[in-house]
Amino acid sequence: MFLAERFKKAGKLNSFLFSKSNFRYMADVIFVDKLEKLERAIRSFDLSAFKIDKLPIKLHMGEAGNKYYVNPKIVKIIVDEFKRIGASPFLFDTISKYEGPRATKSGYKVVAFKHGFTKQNVGCDVIIGDEGKEVEIKGYKFEIANEIYNAPCFVVVSHAKGHSDAGFGGAIKNLGMGCVSRKTKGFIHCAGQPRIMKERCTLCGTCEAACIFDAIKVNEEWKIDYSKCFGCGRCIAACPNKALKPITENLRKMLAYAAKACVKGKKVLYINVLLNITKFCDCMPNPLPIICRDIGILVSGDPVSIDNASIDLIEKYSGRKLKEIEGVDPREQVIGGEEVKLGRASYELIKI
Secondary structure, eight states: OOHHHHHHHHOHHHHHHHOSSOOSSOEEEEEESSGGGHHHHHHTSOOGGGOOEEEEEEEOOOOTTOOOSOOHHHHHHHHHHHHHTTOEEEEEEEOOSSSSGGGSHHHHHHHHHHTTOSHHHHSSOEEEEOOEEEEEETTEEEEEEHHHHTOSEEEEEEEOBOOTTTSSBSHHHHHHTTSBOHHHHHHHHHHTOEEEOTTTOOOOOHHHHHOTTOOEEESSSEEEOTTTOOOOOHHHHHOTTOOEEESSSOHHHHHHHHHHHHHTTOEEEEEEEESSEESSOTTSSOOOOEEEOOOEEEEESOHHHHHHHHHHHHHHHHSSOHHHHHSSOTHHHHHHHHHTTSOOSOEEEEEO
């Protein structure tokens, strides 16, 4: 029995997708191994709530020089599906925190155009945002871009891959960093920066060796250049004496908290594209090598489940743990997501 037919009878999929408090069931994650099956996967969900004007489709359109972002041909299939039900979608992302062509709205639009994200190619406009309204989660205030804050529902399309700071870039990262203002991006990175407990530090230099940003120096004393530090927490994880702690909170958990702020009270559909799976993210001109063969595309109503399933599949087909590849634990996003009831880690993978 196909997914849509099964859940027309059981009613579980829609109640999980749209309920604010239903955590009794495993979330369903639909898996397709061929692009031509994507339409069918999307139609397995009740999309009636998405029939709105100004429907954001959240998408990272790639840093200048990067070639592994989600292909515009895939994005057009998704756009067409929502236009089919009467929605008026637009592609959406926010400006980057770091300096570069994507640090301004006009600069980002130039990059998006060069990468093929044009109305002619994908069938809708591209809008770049930044400022917005604050939402508080666990005592932290996150500024959510107006285009997301004001939308009753939206779609999140994520390129599943490794990430230097998050360990994995998928739906949670796409929400928690991609839907917030430049100010909040900086806050999340700073929250994960290390502080030292000198009484525990033996000046062994393990943290310096673990830092890929050359921010830490250990000689006669421990020093850090916070202007170079992205708060990834590699140094914290590597320290054998537990002498380092985040200034505020683990960056990966902060991403999950920010993601919760973005989707609070909204209906969201998530699509993770497990193709061209690189070591690092689409924010980098050079994301380094492909770490896993192409797997397929996942669709779900739960960001925690779809990311957990994506990590499982990448680890299965690469034969390696992402924590080993990236140096930080991507499952901390999953843990943080469950902590704030963003979603469930447990899932049922349904192949069509």
